[in-house]
Amino acid sequence: MSIYFTKEHEWVKVKEGIGAVGISEHAAHELGDITFVELPAMGKAVKQFEVLGAIESVKAASDIYSPVSGKVVKVNEALNDAPEIVNESAEDAGWLAWVEISDEAELKNLMTQEQYDEFLKTV
Amino acid sequence: MDEQLKATPLCGRHEALTALMAPFGGWNMPIQYEGIIAEHAWCRSKAALFDICHMGEFLFEGNFTAGGLEDVFTFSVTTIPVGRSRYGFLLNEDGGIIDDLIVFRMAADKAMIVVNAATAPKDFAAIKGRLKGGTFTDISTGTGKLDIQGPLSRDVMVAAFGAGIGAIPYFRFVTMNLLGVEAIVSRTGYTGELGYEIFIPADRVGELWDLLLKDERVKPAGLGARDVLRLEVGYSLYGSDIDEATTPLEAGLEGFVDLTKSFVGKEALLRQKEQGVGRRKVAFEVNSRRSPRHHYDLCFSGENVGTVTSGVFSPMLGRGIGLGFVRPDLATVGTPLTIIHERVSMEATVCELPFYRGGSLRS
Numbered sequence A: 001m002s003i004y005f006t007k008e009h010e011w012v013k014v015k016e017g018i019g020a021v022g023i024s025e026h027a028a029h030e031l032g033d034i035t036f037v038e039l040p041a042m043g044k045a046v047k048q049f050e051v052l053g054a055i056e057s058v059k060a061a062s063d064i065y066s067p068v069s070g071k072v073v074k075v076n077e078a079l080n081d082a083p084e085i086v087n088e089s090a091e092d093a094g095w096l097a098w099v100e101i102s103d104e105a106e107l108k109n110l111m112t113q114e115q116y117d118e119f120l121k122t123v
Numbered sequence B: 001m002d003e004q005l006k007a008t009p010l011c012g013r014h015e016a017l018t019a020l021m022a023p024f025g026g027w028n029m030p031i032q033y034e035g036i037i038a039e040h041a042w043c044r045s046k047a048a049l050f051d052i053c054h055m056g057e058f059l060f061e062g063n064f065t066a067g068g069l070e071d072v073f074t075f076s077v078t079t080i081p082v083g084r085s086r087y088g089f090l091l092n093e094d095g096g097i098i099d100d101l102i103v104f105r106m107a108a109d110k111a112m113i114v115v116n117a118a119t120a121p122k123d124f125a126a127i128k129g130r131l132k133g134g135t136f137t138d139i140s141t142g143t144g145k146l147d148i149q150g151p152l153s154r155d156v157m158v159a160a161f162g163a164g165i166g167a168i169p170y171f172r173f174v175t176m177n178l179l180g181v182e183a184i185v186s187r188t189g190y191t192g193e194l195g196y197e198i199f200i201p202a203d204r205v206g207e208l209w210d211l212l213l214k215d216e217r218v219k220p221a222g223l224g225a226r227d228v229l230r231l232e233v234g235y236s237l238y239g240s241d242i243d244e245a246t247t248p249l250e251a252g253l254e255g256f257v258d259l260t261k262s263f264v265g266k267e268a269l270l271r272q273k274e275q276g277v278g279r280r281k282v283a284f285e286v287n288s289r290r291s292p293r294h295h296y297d298l299c300f301s302g303e304n305v306g307t308v309t310s311g312v313f314s315p316m317l318g319r320g321i322g323l324g325f326v327r328p329d330l331a332t333v334g335t336p337l338t339i340i341h342e343r344v345s346m347e348a349t350v351c352e353l354p355f356y357r358g359g360s361l362r363s
Helices: A025-031 A104-109 A113-120 B011-016 B036-045 B120-130 B153-161 B163-167 B202-214 B223-232 B266-275
Strands: A002-005 A010-015 A018-023 A034-038 A051-057 A061-065 A070-075 A097-101 B020-024 B027-032 B047-051 B056-061 B085-091 B097-107 B110-115 B135-138 B143-149 B173-178 B181-186 B195-201 B218-220 B280-286 B297-300 B303-314 B319-326 B336-341 B344-351
Touching (some): A002 A113, A010 A104, A018 A025, A051 A097, B011 B020, B011 B202, B027 B036, B027 B223, B036 B047, B036 B218, B036 B223, B047 B153, B047 B202, B047 B223, B056 B120, B097 B120, B110 B120, B120 B135, B143 B153, B143 B202, B153 B163, B163 B173, B303 B336
Parallel strands (some): B047 B218
Antiparallel strands (some): A002 A010, A010 A018, A018 A097, A051 A061, B020 B027, B047 B143, B056 B110, B085 B097, B173 B181, B280 B319, B280 B344, B303 B319, B336 B344
16 A cells, blocks of 8 residues: 655555545644544545645644545544544544545655655755 | 743753743743643643743732832732732723732731733833832742642642641642742642642752652643643633733623722723623633634624634533633623634533633642
């Protein structure tokens, strides 16, 4: 499975046309204790780099942008009652939504793990 | 780091604990150590230690009446018994709040005034300008201050300094020997929990910090947790909820104003009392985990009716809570409000204070 990142610190893991989307461990750490996750509506059509949802921590509120265009086919409802899962496992159990990717060519607009690691050294 | 930020005597210790530091009131202060939620929970269940050295302390010595101190604040200082303290305000001529503060009656002719860090210089100037005698000294630099707060704080203090401390009632203090120097231990705080504010010479505050942290029931907590704790019990934060453009009547704090005595700003408050306030402080609970934040709009029936001044996710209530100001006719419990900021919208209901009632404050 391939993982890609945005400059806004979202990730997408792509498998068979479906992208699982979340925020990076770096972003979760920067936000601090996460207290609320606004999940997208099921079936919502999203465009690459447009608002998918939001995450709030004690310190800040941040919009989450979709790394890919497509349709939301699953959301992580566990985050409604336990948003701290994003702090504990940002790049695994803390996924936000699954997006049925409409154009895999858009993945070229994202960073690979290596590129993202390099990017983090500059922020 | 901003060159102009001041550092408390404990700054090196915070950095050794890898605390996240940030500017607050002109000081480089610890915001969090292990995390705001964990530190909040520790304070509500055990004992949390806060570096509050940034706050200002002034000393007045002389006759309170002849020296003019009696007329400086919204409350009487001559009627505070020795060994007790009182909370209230320093107002401007318009009734606006220059600062909220606590006066400690040290002796018949001696008072310590504890003020907010950011406002300390203007407080000192305003008070000095109103005094007619006595000596008035800024002792902030030489004074260290630690707050230990939480249901176990009495046990911790008794274990460290003897049973005498356990007998101090709420809003009373004792002057006693700690670490071989004179210190003030006061049953006050800003968290809604049982706890103490300790004033000790600044050059000894590091030793006191180290000693209290040796007790495994104690953990350090930063200003992030302190803000959540104070808001859960509805305490105002100067600079956010109250300021020079806000009167105690608007802020629902008239209980700390004695209109039977004279003080600067009284005429303005009497006028406002007669004419009615243009806006009024409200507390509200959000119907989700979403957090209101400073400057978000408060709306009623689609109309903008006010502004959020403080907001946070309350771990104890499991939902967003906040303070704000609205049109006076809407400041009644049960009023539904919509909180709006850009794309964010949340539903809230005006409620009574405090939000959280389970604290150990008076236990």
